[in-house]
Amino acid sequence: MKYIANIKETPSYLDMYNKPYECMLCRNYVKTFSTVYSEAVEALSQLGINIK
Secondary structure: OOOOOOOOOHHHHHHHHOOOOOOHHHHHHHHHHHHHOHHHHHHHHHOOOOOO
16 A cells, blocks of 8 residues: 655644643553554654654
8 A cells, every 4th residue: 555645734734633632641642652653653754744
């Protein structure tokens, strides 16, 4: 499967549509995501997606 990502436009989309969660469980998930899912973080970074 092949994906095409517009890395320049991705951050502006994230700014418009994603809002951080404030609950304790969500904050913990964000804090531990990169440790537990390091391969996913790498793949998302290649697409220009900031996991935080």
